[in-house]
Amino acid sequence: MALQFNLLNQTEAGGRRAQLILPHQTVETPVFMPVGTAGTVKAVAQDVLESLDAQIILGNTYHLYLRPGHEAIRRMGGLHRFISWPRALLTDSGGFQVFSLSQLRKVSDEGVRFRSHLDGSSHFFTPEHSMDVQIALGADIAMAFDECTEYPADRRRAEESLRLTMAWARRSLDHFRAHREEVPWYREKGCRAQHLFGIVQGGMYRDLRRESAERLVEMDFDGYAIGGLSVGEPRDLTLEMISEVLPLLPNDKPRYVMGVGYPDEIEQYARMGVDMMDCVLPTRAARHGLLFTSEGRINIKGKKYAEDQGPPDPACDCMVCRRYTRAYLRHLMQAGEALSGTLNSIHNLAYYLGIMKRVRSRLQTQD
Amino acid sequence: MALQFNLLNQTEAGGRRAQLILPHQTVETPVFMPVGTAGTVKAVAQDVLESLDAQIILGNTYHLYLRPGHEAIRRMGGLHRFISWPRALLTDSGGFQVFSLSQLRKVSDEGVRFRSHLDGSSHFFTPEHSMDVQIALGADIAMAFDECTEYPADRRRAEESLRLTMAWARRSLDHFRAHREEVPWYREKGCRAQHLFGIVQGGMYRDLRRESAERLVEMDFDGYAIGGLSVGEPRDLTLEMISEVLPLLPNDKPRYVMGVGYPDEIEQYARMGVDMMDCVLPTRAARHGLLFTSEGRINIKGKKYAEDQGPPDPACDCMVCRRYTRAYLRHLMQAGEALSGTLNSIHNLAYYLGIMKRVRSRLQTQD
Numbered sequence: 001m002a003l004q005f006n007l008l009n010q011t012e013a014g015g016r017r018a019q020l021i022l023p024h025q026t027v028e029t030p031v032f033m034p035v036g037t038a039g040t041v042k043a044v045a046q047d048v049l050e051s052l053d054a055q056i057i058l059g060n061t062y063h064l065y066l067r068p069g070h071e072a073i074r075r076m077g078g079l080h081r082f083i084s085w086p087r088a089l090l091t092d093s094g095g096f097q098v099f100s101l102s103q104l105r106k107v108s109d110e111g112v113r114f115r116s117h118l119d120g121s122s123h124f125f126t127p128e129h130s131m132d133v134q135i136a137l138g139a140d141i142a143m144a145f146d147e148c149t150e151y152p153a154d155r156r157r158a159e160e161s162l163r164l165t166m167a168w169a170r171r172s173l174d175h176f177r178a179h180r181e182e183v184p185w186y187r188e189k190g191c192r193a194q195h196l197f198g199i200v201q202g203g204m205y206r207d208l209r210r211e212s213a214e215r216l217v218e219m220d221f222d223g224y225a226i227g228g229l230s231v232g233e234p235r236d237l238t239l240e241m242i243s244e245v246l247p248l249l250p251n252d253k254p255r256y257v258m259g260v261g262y263p264d265e266i267e268q269y270a271r272m273g274v275d276m277m278d279c280v281l282p283t284r285a286a287r288h289g290l291l292f293t294s295e296g297r298i299n300i301k302g303k304k305y306a307e308d309q310g311p312p313d314p315a316c317d318c319m320v321c322r323r324y325t326r327a328y329l330r331h332l333m334q335a336g337e338a339l340s341g342t343l344n345s346i347h348n349l350a351y352y353l354g355i356m357k358r359v360r361s362r363l364q365t366q367d
Numbered sequence: 368m369a370l371q372f373n374l375l376n377q378t379e380a381g382g383r384r385a386q387l388i389l390p391h392q393t394v395e396t397p398v399f400m401p402v403g404t405a406g407t408v409k410a411v412a413q414d415v416l417e418s419l420d421a422q423i424i425l426g427n428t429y430h431l432y433l434r435p436g437h438e439a440i441r442r443m444g445g446l447h448r449f450i451s452w453p454r455a456l457l458t459d460s461g462g463f464q465v466f467s468l469s470q471l472r473k474v475s476d477e478g479v480r481f482r483s484h485l486d487g488s489s490h491f492f493t494p495e496h497s498m499d500v501q502i503a504l505g506a507d508i509a510m511a512f513d514e515c516t517e518y519p520a521d522r523r524r525a526e527e528s529l530r531l532t533m534a535w536a537r538r539s540l541d542h543f544r545a546h547r548e549e550v551p552w553y554r555e556k557g558c559r560a561q562h563l564f565g566i567v568q569g570g571m572y573r574d575l576r577r578e579s580a581e582r583l584v585e586m587d588f589d590g591y592a593i594g595g596l597s598v599g600e601p602r603d604l605t606l607e608m609i610s611e612v613l614p615l616l617p618n619d620k621p622r623y624v625m626g627v628g629y630p631d632e633i634e635q636y637a638r639m640g641v642d643m644m645d646c647v648l649p650t651r652a653a654r655h656g657l658l659f660t661s662e663g664r665i666n667i668k669g670k671k672y673a674e675d676q677g678p679p680d681p682a683c684d685c686m687v688c689r690r691y692t693r694a695y696l697r698h699l700m701q702a703g704e705a706l707s708g709t710l711n712s713i714h715n716l717a718y719y720l721g722i723m724k725r726v727r728s729r730l731q732t733q734d
Contacts, residue, residue, distance in 0.1 A: 039698060043705035046690065068698045072674055076694060081676075084690045307439055309448075319414065323451045327443060331406060331435045338410035338708055 003195045003222040005254050009364055014246065014273035017363035020254055022140035023185070023192045024080060025088035027055045029254065030270035030363070032356045033090060033278040034349055038063045039083045042283050043341040044349065046085050051319070052350055053357070056088035056140070058278050061133055062097030065123075066116050070136040078138030078184035089139035090278075092258075093130045093172070093199075096148045096227075107147070109167065127171040131179065131196075138183045139194065143225065144172035146199040151231040158203030165201045166215055172196065173219055195222035197256060203228065204237050206244045213248040223254040223276075230259045230279075239268075246273050263292050263355055270359045282352045286344035289333045292351045298326075300344065305330040318350030370562045370589040372621050376731055381613065381640035384730035387621055389507035390552070390559040391447060392455035394422045396621065397637035397730070399723045400457060400645040401716055405430045406450045409650050410708040411716065413452050418686070419717050420724070423455035423507070425645050428500055429464030432490075433483050437503040445505030445551035456506035457645075459625075460497045460539070460566075463515045463594075474514070476534065494538035498546065498563075505550045506561065510592065511539035513566040518598040525570030532568045533582055539563065540586055562589035564623060570595065571604050573611045580615040590621040597626045597646075606635075613640050630659050630722055637726045649719045653711035656700045659718045665693075667711065672697040685717030 004021035020027040034041045034049065036057045041049060049057065059079050064070060068082075076082045079089055098105060098114050105114035111126030127145040134142035145168045149161040173196060180193040198216035202208030209226075216224060226245050229238045242257060249255050256276035257269055266277050282292065289301040293313035298305075300312070308326035320329075320343045332340035371388035387394040401408045401416065403424045408416055416424065426446050431437060435449075443449045446456055465472060465481050472481035478493030497512035512535045516528040540563060547560040565588035569575030576593075583591060593612050596605045609624060616622050623643035624636055633644050649659065656668040660680035665672075667679070675693040687696075687710045699707035 038702045038704060039695070040702075040704050040706045043709070045706060045709060047686065063702075067702055068673065068694075072694075076674055076676055076692075082692075082698075083695060084692070306435065307443055309443055323413065325443075325449075325451070327435075327439075328406070328450060331449075335405045335407075335430075335434055337405060337407050338705055339407045339412060341705055342410070342412060342709065 003253070005223075005252060007252070009366070011271070011363060011366045013271055015271040015359075015363045015366070016273055016275060017360055018254070018275060020275070022056070022088045022195070023189045024086060024140050025055055027088055028360055029275040030356055030359055031055055031276050032266055032352045033058050033276060034352075035060075035278055035280045035283065036083070037280075038067065039079065041345070041349070042287070043338070043345050044283070046083065048319075048346060049085075049349075050087070052346070052353055054087070054349070054353060056090060057085065059083075059089055059091045059137060059139060060097055061091045061094035061130065061137065062101065064091075064137060065094060065133050066118055070133040074136035074138070074184055078136075080138065080185070088141075090141040091134050091137050091139040091143065093143040093145040094125055094133065095130070095146050096259075098125060099148050099150075107164070109164065127168040128175040131172055131175040135176070135179055135183050135194065138185055141195050141197060141223070142176065144169045144196060144198045144221070146201055146227055148231065149201050149203045149228045151204065151228075151233045153203045155203075155205060158205050158208055162202050162208050162212055165199065166212065169198050169216060169219060173198070173221065197221055197223040197225050197254075199225045199227040199258070200245050201228045204233055204241060206240070209241055209244050210248060213245050217248065217250060221253075223256060224249045225256040225258050227258045229257060230261055235265070238265075242269060242272065242274065263352065266352065267355050267359055270356065271363070282348035283345045286348045287341045289340075289344065291329075291344060292348050300326060300329045301333050302330070312347050313351065316347065316351065316354070318347055318354075320344075320347040320350070370620070372590075372619060374619070376733070378638070378730060378733045380638055382638040382726075382730045382733070383640055383642060384727055385621070385642060387642070389423070389455045389562070390556045391453060391507050392422055394455055395727055396642040397723055397726055398422055398643050399633055399719045400425050400643060401719075402427075402645055402647045402650065403450070404647075405434065406446065408712070408716070409654070410705070410712050411650070413450065415686075415713060416452075416716075417454070419713070419720055421454070421716070421720060423457060424452065426450075426456055426458045426504060426506060427464055428458045428461035428497065428504065429468065431458075431504060432461060432500050433485055437500040441503035441505070441551055445503070447505065447552070455508075457508040458501050458504050458506040458510065460510040460512040461492055461500065462497070462513050463626075465492060466515050466517075474531070476531065494535040495542040498539055498542040502543070502546055502550050502561065505552055508562050508564060508590070509543065511536045511563060511565045511588070513568060513594055515598065516568050516570045516595045518571065518595075518600045520570045522570075522572060525572055525575055529569050529575050529579055532566065533579065536565050536583060536586060540565070540588065564588055564590040564592050564621075566592045566594040566625070567612050568595045571600055571608060573607070576608055576611050577615060580612050584615065584617060588620075590623060591616045592623040592625050594625045596624060597628055602632070605632075609636060609639065609641065630719065633719065634722050634726055637723065638730070649715035650712045653715045654708045656707075656711065658696075658711060659715050667693060667696045668700050669697070679714050680718065683714065683718065683721070685714055685721075687711075687714040687717070
């Protein structure tokens, strides 16, 4: 079944208000997707994510493949059931983690050999294997296996990397199409299967990005991601690449910019026509005491908050801001208490999800 | 104002169903009190504690005195407001931690000099100072400053220790009575103040325990605790000491056994007439993967749970058992995820609080 993506409104600037109808959840877009690396959005329980209106969360294929293993998750009915999350899920392809986490790796046309960061054991990932793993995990959306081109990369390197990503996209798609019905919940969901997104690469070269987008569109994926951004490049370059690619992608399919970003970035990209974004920033920053607020970023570790009895963000209505003070959050951080990461993460996620909610509301009515 | 303690029913065996009317909460007893060492029940948010029907939690005077400091907490309106916990609170006297955590300490009749486990700084605690700190923290119930006699202790040592505890109890009470109106919320609560409990010591010597109880009762505290138990002695000795002391305590005041215990222990003591108990066990064990269930204790790290899709405890209706599987809890533990400590702690607290709820229900109707 083709991915249903219902455009509700589109603005002059390109921003789209839409519904993405996935097997487990109708996702209102533009959407921010919290990252649940190892089957948990770190320190935040599933019922809290639900109360925050998180509609879709990510799982990392690399992490889940290593532990507890995709075969175990398949036997238990897939990732939704394993982590008790009935709403939508998206898995990355494992490529990004293999390239960024694993010291020992060897790339060939066939795939990537790498060593586990957990126990040093040797593994080989190919596009076909990434699809098999992602089908076993059974997220609503799977991603093509790609090489995330590092930054900076010279033209030759970016071309070579793109060649690999395009060949792997083809192989990912072919294997996925042949096996998509093997997803654990296929029958249970009335013979609906997962959806596969292609990933646009090409480094910071506009023509390579164009070439990548056009070739992927020809292959006819269910949706399109723009990868290889937020890898250290200046922000105007990120924006330039997104602006270059968006017009080339079909209007009736979802567009996903991977791994972004700061609060103002996600708002800006959503207004340009990006439908989906994910980022570890709200949760990772939270664990280091960095809170995103309507008054800017604050580092809750600061001594000036020691007796600050105001809420973390006076303009925020989240369960943390309604109940706790900056002084208390600072104390939890100073004392190394587990609740610190939890409360900070809940607020930051509420802040990110709140931004997207407001953007959706404006996109709904704007011309 | 005297502490209101309304006996609703008492059984032949001594078990009491009562209401303890504290400034911040009417506590239904017998009650189990989760331990919130540094102003947080580790890894569990306050709204979750409320939904678990926790009526009263502990704060540790030693920890809060060192960080963030009792004066800061006083300036912020007391511990209830600082941690955003509107229900009842109890603080220990700091004595137990000073004796158990601090390597460098020197005891005299006047008090205890010790070094902070955080930064090695030197501090001096006297009964009067413990009262001042506890009044600044402003829990509903404060505890007299005592020496927790170690186990084993020979008779001479136990006598000497008891002599100190009794002298300190007198000084605690005198100082508390002179200053109780300084609690931060005194006016806000219609000129109600905190309540002070005395602590029965005496090692494992029945006559010393009797002497201790009788002398404390003469001093007329608001309630009585039995301390110095669960310090390594065999369980029948714990029971013997409790059985010795309970009949000597006034029937119309609450009785608190400190630092116990296993699930069957808290049930047993509640049926004998103990009204209040606290223990770190449910939360500490949880962080190490030990779950208390209707089928006994299970170590969730066990490989046999790797694909166990049953709930942690099939007979439990808590939010963890309703949603998650043993396999998922095991995975969170294996992966070192913060959510592991949170979910395990929630279940164990639900289990402990559930026991006491059932005990209360039976005590309500039994003869």
